[in-house]
Amino acid sequence: MIEPLLRVRNLRVVFPHRHGELVPIDDISFDVKRGEILGFVGESGAGKSMTGAAIINLIDPPGYIENGEIWLEDERIDQLDARAANRVRGKRISMVFQDPLTSLNPLRTIGDQLVETILVHLPISPEEARRKARKGLEEVGIDPARIDAYPHEFSGGMRQRVVIALALSAEPELIIADEPTTALDVSVQAQVLELLKKLCREHGASVILITHDMGVIAETTDRVAVLYAGRLAEIGTTAEVLNSPQHPYTRGLIASTPSVEHGDIGTHLFQIEGAMPRLDALPSGCAFHPRCEYADRRCAESRPDLLQERVACWQYADG
Amino acid sequence: MNGERGAWQRFLASDFFYDFKRSPVTLVSFVIVVTLILLAILADLVAPTNPFDPASLNLMNGFTPPMEPNAFTGETFLFGTDDQGRDLLSAIIYGLRVSLFVGLTAVILAMVLGVSLGLLAGYRGGWIDSLIMRIADIQMTFPSILIAVLIFGVARGLLPPDLRDELAISVLIIAIGLSEWVPFARTVRGTTMVEKEKEYVQAARLIGLGSGQIMLRHILPNVLSPVLVIATITLALAIIAEATLSFLGVGAPPTEPSLGTLIRIGQDFLFSGEWWILLFPSVTLLALALSVNLLGDWLRDTLNPRLK
């Protein structure tokens, strides 16, 4: 078996708080294989963005990784000092955020920013870097002649393409894309996702795609991890998870997503009652049990572990 | 059960109070400000003598150094006395009362004026906004103390001479109040422009509420936290402005000396060796202004969600 690119084991992130501590991520383990797209899906507050931030060492203080290990191949990256973390971030792992403007400096041309990133991470001459920058723009479907344009001269979708070019420019092994298309219109979203998928294949980069949209997961990812209240509810290949979801939460999430393919005015959408608990009021046992129609006493009392590396649910354990 | 708790319990459990308890500088500032305010309010009860009652003054007590018995009368004064034998501690306590009264009322005046104009400018926009903000811009190009001197001078010139001393404190309040409204107006205008676009304001418009009601009932409560911060910082400024004006001799009349008046009197004696007449009023003013300012800084940090 091939060694995975990224291994995360028993990750637990803690934020000290005046009434004790908040735990936005609790005991999450997963692998990212080379060249695969792993989706993280969940609702707001599920901990998906926080997991991305933990991998690249960007958790806002006072939060910190209390427990667990993060390995990028044979290098442990959860305990790096600031300088070493900076080297990993950008070179081996890069990020694409929801709002392209947070990743682009409004005062400098996109060419400058691409060239700078390339020069920091690759041992090549400025001329070569500029050539590479033009090629990068071409790849994401932007006319290389616009290399000296400023970010504000592009539309939202085009800007996100620039950010993807920037993320790929240092030839990273892993790209963490945090809701990369949430701010975009549907028509543009489809193009940007297609592009991200295609380029990562071509460059052999792995992707962690963070999204709240099951449809995006279905169209883009190879494997998917479903997060609920900072815990892994279910993980598996996208086909497995979407075709035969095991966790009641995953089932509910899929069933409550309206589809453009069926339904009419008379359709009553499936709904999960209640809302995701707040971090300062997590229920005992399985965090989903108050909203779960199958929950019994055991679900309220103790927390299920991930079973057969697939699903964290007591009901599944019983078969 | 959550809703049944009293306001006081809610306050004690709030993040606001928690932050407050954890900041020693803020605690000390708070204690100083409260003590000084209490002294000012209870001046008649706590001051050893009434410094403005000529009958209680004994010229023989003049220039008594602090903590030393007077050579003629044998009386001892904690902070010493001035040239007329006035107990300096009492003078400071009464001066504090004048300074705080002028400062607080001036801030209230500036706040009412600034908040009203800011709401109007921000909500209405257009030429009303341009007019109000251009006046504010022009006023900001002059130091506020200059504006206050100007207003003070004009007002006194307009008043009949026999009313001048009587109305001096009111004129002082108006002068300082008018010179400090701009920061309130600017902040409130900015926040109002943000708030008025929010959907709860649209919802209020939808049921047909008028602009006045929307400004007062819906927007005003949402712009008050920055106003509170500015009010605190402006209070320190107003107290210093009052002291400066009084120091320049255009503020509180000698019959009702404020801290600034006391400092002006004190500096006449600095080089003749009676240092205490200048030192104690100055230290009091410094402690008051600094504590109020530190409280204002803390409020700003606590109420600003972006710094959290």
Added chain:
Amino acid sequence: MDEFIRFEHLGQRFDLSEPLLARLIYRRPKKFLDAVDDVSFSIERGQTYALVGESGSGKSTIARMAVGLLLPSTGKVLIDGHDLHDRSRTEAEHRRIRQRLQMIFQSPFASLNPRWRVGSILAEPLRVFGLVEDRAAELGRVHELLDQVGLSASDARRFPHEFSGGQRQRISIARALASNPDFIVCDEPTSALDVSVQAQVLNLLKQLQRDLGLTYLFITHDLAVVRVMAHRIGVLKSGKLVEEQATAELIESPQSDYTKMLIRSAPRIGSIQARTGMSQA
């Protein structure tokens, strides 16, 4: 069928010109944007009409004109045949019309005044329209409204920040219901909500339509949502209505290229079946 509201040649032109002085100095002409351009459609009583479009399509501008928050530059909004913006009407008549039109907004955070308790938020329209006699009746009606949207009477004492996004949207719905409206504009009411909560709110809106005979104008960018919400759909692009059909026809056999592209681009969970064959490693 019985028409409730009709939009006739509706247009909204925004003046994007620079300030007068700048125009004079740099000799720039005035600039206008036609956010909404000659849009006409009507909604049957008790039905839902969905306006679908991407950002900048003018759908929110139409929403605001439909309830009278924005005056149309051209064209008319007719409610039961009466012009919404008829200036010859008295204030009392205006008030009666306003009472029939309500709106639910997109943001569960900005749509409720954070300094007001839920009870006061719901009581405000009751007082403004003079719908209750005294405090007791007011409280009774507030509790009834909370019950109608699936919240409890004790929630009236709480502040908006104590609720989740979905609950806040329910409060918004309750506020819209307070004045007994006939017509509610729903401006992207669920786009800021999580999927599992979105289903709750959509089902609630459908339930209320059945119970109260409400007419909806539903504004959204999400074709999957309108499929289960709308009787008719209009597709907007750059301020113009490009296509209008009954829901099933529009989605099954779209006529314009733009609509086809929108439907094609909508991400769908079912696509995994098509993909599994080819992407197995």
